[in-house]
Amino acid sequence: MKRIISCLLLCVSLLNCGYSQTENKASNASPEDRYPIIPRPAKLEPRQSSFEVSRTTTVMAPFANAELKAIAENFVSQLNTAGGLGVTLRNTNKMALPGNLISFVPSTNSQLGEEGYRLDIQPNLVQVEAYKPKGFFYAVQSLYQLLPPEVFSPQRVTQTVTWSMPACRIEDQPRYVYRGLHLDVGRHMFPVAFIKKYIDLIALHKMNQFHWHLTEDQGWRIEIKKYPKLTQIGSMRNETLTGQYYDYDPQVYDKKPYGGFYTQDEVREVVRYAQSKYVNVIPEIELPGHSLAALKAYPEYGCSGGPYETATKWGIFEDIYCPYEKTFTFLEDILTEVMALFPSQYIHIGGDEAPKGSWRKSPFAQNLIQQLKIKDEHELQSYFITRFDKFITSKGRKMIGWDEILEGGLSPNATVMSWRGIKGGIEAARQNHDVVMTPGNFVYLDHYQADPAQEPIAIGGYTPLDETYSYEPTPTELNAQQAKYILGAQANVWTEYMRTSEYVEYMVWPRAAALAEVVWTPKDQKNWTDFSRRIQTHFARLKYLGVNYAPALYEVTATTKPLPNGQLEMALNTKVPVSEIRYTTDGSEPGPSSKKYEGVFMLDKTTVLRAIAIPEKQYPQQGHPYRKEFLVSKVTGKSYKLANQPTRYTGGGNNALTDGKVGYARDFNTMVGFKAQDFNAVFDLNQPTPISRVTVGIGKSTFDNMLLPKAVEVAVSDDGQNFRIVQTLPVDYKQRGQKSVVRLETRFTPVSARYVRITAQNPGKTPADFAKPNQDAWLLVDEVTIE
Ligand code: NAG
Secondary structure, X not given: OHHHHHHHHHHHHHHHOOOOOOOXXXXXXXXXXXXXXXXXXXXXXXXXXXXXXOOOOEXXXXXXXXXXXXXXXXXXXXXXXXXXXXXXXXXXOOOOOOOOEEEEEEOOOHHHOOOOEEEEEOOOEEXXXXXXXXXXXXXXXXXXXXXXXXXXXXXXXXXXXXXXXXXXXXXXXXXXXXXXXXXXXXXXXXXXXXXXXXXXXXXXXXXOEEEEEOEXXXXXXXXXXXXXXXXXXXXXXXXXXXXXXXXXXXXXEOOOOEEOOEOHHHHHHHHHHHHHOOOEEEEEEEEOOOOHHHHHHOHHHEOOOOOOOOOOOOOOOOOOEOOOHHHHHHHHHHHHHHHHHOOOOEEEEEOOOOOOHHHHHOHHHHHHHXXXXXXXXXXXXXXXXXXXXXXXXXOOOEEEEEHHHHOXXXXXXXXXXXXXXXXXXXXXXXXXXOEEEOOHHHHEOOEEOOOHHHOOOOOEEEOOHHHHHOOOOOOOOOOHHHHOOEEEEEEEOOOOOOOOHHHHHHHHOOHHHHHHHHHHOOHHHOOHHHHHHHHHHHHHHXXXXXXXXXXXXXXXXXXXXXXXXXXXXXXXXXXOOOOEEEEEOOOOOOOOOOEEOOOOEEEOOOEEEEEEEEOOOOOOOOOEOXXXXXXXXXXXXXXXXXXXXXXXXXXXXXXXOOOOEOOEOOEXXXXXXXXXXXXXXXXEEEEXXXXXXXXXEEEEEHHHOEOOOOEEEEEEEOOOOXXXXXXXXXXXXXXXXXXXXXXXXEEEEEEEXXXXXXXXXXXXXXXXXXXXXXXXXXXXXXXXXXX
C-alpha cells in the first residue's frame, strides 16, 4: 500500500516540478570527467542534461525504515552544510513540495543484493533504488561523487558552485564481497577521531571491512578487563628506533617512552560508528608470534618465563607464546572479551612470522610435540592455531589468519589472508578455504609510491598507484570453482614508519582508492587511463575532507642521455598528462614562474635539477616535487671496462657509472655491486685529457655488509696497457654510522691521460666487531667523475 502511495506522490511531485533545467555545461565532457565516481560503477549509461540541486529540491525517503531515514538525513544535511542549499527532507507518505525530487525507493528486487543500487538521474527526478539500506548508503556515495567535489566541504563553501548532477542511469554492485583496509596501531597509535575518519573514507570508497591490528611486539592497544597489565604495562615501550631499520649502525633510538591504548568504551564507540557506515570491524589479536608486549606484561605465558621487553625496534622476535594450557586459557579469555566487543563474524588471530626457536628450546613444547604425536614445531603451530579455530567456531564466529596458518596443516574452518604473495591464497582456495588477498607487491601501502629519494621513509618496496590499480585478486591459476573462494582483497597499512595520522593518510590515499576500484568494479570496466582522470577530481574531494593524500601521481622523472660531446641530454616525464612542468637548475625551489619544460635540454656541468608538474585540473592541487643531482664531468657518457664482473647489482646498464645518475642511500639499484671482489675499471676518455681529480661514490650500509673500500687507487695510461699510479687513497673501511652514499675524492698533480684506471679494494670480510662479523663484504660503486 505504502508503495502505491509513494508512487502516486512521486507522480504528483513530477507534475509540480520547476522544469527550468539548464544543460550541464560539462555535458560534452568525457565520461570520466562527467561521472568521476570511484570505484567506477558496474554499469553507467550516460545521458544528456542534468539534475539541479537547489532550495526547491526535496529528498523523500520512507521514514518507517529508520536506517533509510538516517541515510537520507545525512545526505540532506551534508548538501545543506556544504552548499547552504536548503534542501528539504520529507517522508515518502507526504506530499512533495513544488520543485524537483530525489526519491529513495526500496526495491523488492533481491537481484540488487545487499550492496547493490540503482540510480536514475533525469532533469527533474532522481530515483534511488536498493534492496537493502547498505545499497542506499552506497547509492548516496555515488550521488556525492556526481556532485561537485565541494559537496564534501565540512562548512559552507564560499565560491560559486553549480550544484548539479549529470543525468545518467547507474546499476551497480560489487565484484567481491570482501573489500578491506587494515591499520596497524601496534607500532604507532592513532586517536579515535582519526580511526573514525579512516572508517569514513573506507565507506566513501564502498569498502566494507576495517581490519584493526590491535596487538604487536611494540605495544598492546586494547583494554582487556581480566588482564589489566596488558595495557598498564604492555601498552608502553621505552623508546623507538629512529630512521629506517638499517639507516644507522649502531641503531639510534629516540629515548622517549611511547604508548597508548583504546579503552573498551572507545572500542565500542568505534564499532558503533563503523556500523553506521556499513563497515565491519575485524579485530586482530596476534598469536603465537608478534606478542612481546603481552609477554612483558605476563611473562608466565612465554617458554623461558622472561623477563621480556616490549620491542623498541621492528622485525621478528624470537619470543612467542608457549603452548601451555594456561596460555590457551589466557588467550581464550582475551578473545572472549574481544568477541563481546566486536560483532564481526571474522576474528583475526594473526599467525604470521612466529619463529620456532623458543619452542625448540622448551622442554615443555618438545614434550607436547611427542604427546601429540606430531612431527615438529610447524605442526605444533598448526595445533596451536586449530585450537583457536575450534574455540572461535564454537562461539559462532569465523577465524581468519595470515597465510602462515597453512603451515603444518590448515585448520578446518579457517579463512586465509594471503600476504606473502598469492601462493598461500591459491593453496587455501584449492583446499576449499575462503581467502582474502593482500599480496605485498600490490597492496602493502607501507611501500614507497614514488622515488624514495623524495619520499618520507617507507619500509621499502615500490608500489606506485598504477601498480595497485593493476592488481587482479583472482589468480589465473584457479579454476572457476576454486575462484569462488576468493572473497576479495585488502590493503595493509603497517605503521613502523608512520608516526602521525597525516603520515598514514599520505601512504594510504590515493592508493586505497585504487584498491577500492579493484575490488568493486567488474574486471572489464577497469581502465587505468580513465581512473587516472577520475582520481584527479577525487583529489579535490580528499582535500575538502582534510585528507593528506599523496600527489605522487604527478611525480616528474628525468631520463638522461649522455651525448658524445660530454653533455647530458635531459628529458622530463610524468605518468599522467599535466598542463606543464617547471624546473630549475640552480638548486632553487621550482614554482609557476620557473623555467617551463618545452622538450629536452642539456646539462654541461654537475647540476641539481628540481622540477614540479602543474596538474591539468583546475582544483587546488599541488604537484610532487622532484629533486636530483646529476654529475657531469669529463667521463660522462664515456665507456669503461670492468676487470671483475658485478654480482647481482648491475646498475641497470653498460654505462651505469658514467650516465650522470647518482644512487641514493635507500635505493642501491643504480649502483654496481661486487661481492668479496675488488672494483677495477678502465675508463676511456677517447683522447689525452688533462685531469687532476677523480671521485667515486660508494654505497655504504654496514648492516647489509656493504662497506667502504680499503683503498682507492687511480692510475693513468696513454695506451691502455701500461699504467702509472697517480694517487692512492687509504680509506677507513671500518667506519659504520649512517647508511649513505659516500663520495670518495682523490686529487693529484695534473696529468694528461687518455685511460684512467680506478681500483677500489674490497675489504674482503666484515670486521669482527660488526653486526654480522666475518661475512663477505660488498662493494657498491656509484657514479664516477673525472676532471
Ligand atoms: C610483515 C609483517 C608485519 C610487518 C610488515 C611490514 C605481515 C602479515 N607481517 O613482515 O608485521 O609490519 O610485513 O611490511 O605483514
